[in-house]
Amino acid sequence: MRAEAAQRVALVFSLLDANGNGVLDAEDFTLMGSRVNAVATQSDQGAKDAMRAAFDRYWTTLRDELDANGDGVVSLEEYTACVLSPERFEPTISQFAEALAALGDPDGDGLIERPLFAALMDAIGFQESNIHALFDAFGPTADDRVPVRVWAEGIKDYYAPDKAGIAGDHLVPRTAV
Ligand SMILES: [Ca+2]
Numbered sequence: 001m002r003a004e005a006a007q008r009v010a011l012v013f014s015l016l017d018a019n020g021n022g023v024l025d026a027e028d029f030t031l032m033g034s035r036v037n038a039v040a041t042q043s044d045q046g047a048k049d050a051m052r053a054a055f056d057r058y059w060t061t062l063r064d065e066l067d068a069n070g071d072g073v074v075s076l077e078e079y080t081a082c083v084l085s086p087e088r089f090e091p092t093i094s095q096f097a098e099a100l101a102a103l104g105d106p107d108g109d110g111l112i113e114r115p116l117f118a119a120l121m122d123a124i125g126f127q128e129s130n131i132h133a134l135f136d137a138f139g140p141t142a143d144d145r146v147p148v149r150v151w152a153e154g155i156k157d158y159y160a161p162d163k164a165g166i167a168g169d170h171l172v173p174r175t176a177v
C-alpha cells in the first residue's frame with residue numbers, strides 16, 4: 001500500500017469514529033448519518049434514507065469483512081485492511097459515494113455548489129481548509145460548481161490502495177504527511 005493511501009485511511013478512520021471511543025462500531029455510523037443528513041436541508045426524505053442505508057451498509061460490511069478478532073468492533077489495524085482488498089468493498093463504497101453525491105445535488109442538475117459541498121464534508125469532520133483545497137482540485141466551473149460525477153469518482157479513488165497525487169490527498173492535513 002502506498003503511504004498516501006495509508007494516510008487517507010487513517011484520517012477517515014479517525015473521522016468515522018464519531019463517538020470517539022477509538023474503534024469503529026455501529027453507533028459511529030448512526031451518529032455520522034444523522035450529522036450528514038442534518039446539513040442536507042434541501043434534500044428529500046428519499047435521498048436522506050439512501051444516505052442512512054449507505055452508512056448502515058458501510059458498517060455491516062466493515063463488521064462482516066474486517067472484524068478479524070471477532071470482538072464486534074473494528075480497530076484501525078483491522079480497518080486498514082479495507083484498502084488491501086478493495087474488490088470486497090467496492091460495491092459498499094460505491095453505494096456510499098452515490099448516496100453522498102446525491103445529497104450534494106438536491107436539484108438534480110448534476111452539479112454541486114461549494115457551500116453545500118463544504119457543509120457535507122464538514123459534517124463528516126474534514127477540516128475547512130482541506131475541504132476547499134479538494135473542491136479546487138476538482139476544477140470548479142466559473143460559477144463555482146463541480147460535477148457530482150467527479151466527486152463520486154473522487155470518493156472511490158480515496159480508497160484506492162495504489163493511487164497518489166489524487167484530489168483526495170488534499171483532505172489529509174499537511175502536518176500528518
Ligand atoms: Ca467508535
Ligand SMILES: [Ca+2]
Nearest residue numbers: 067071073074
Ligand atoms: Ca475487531
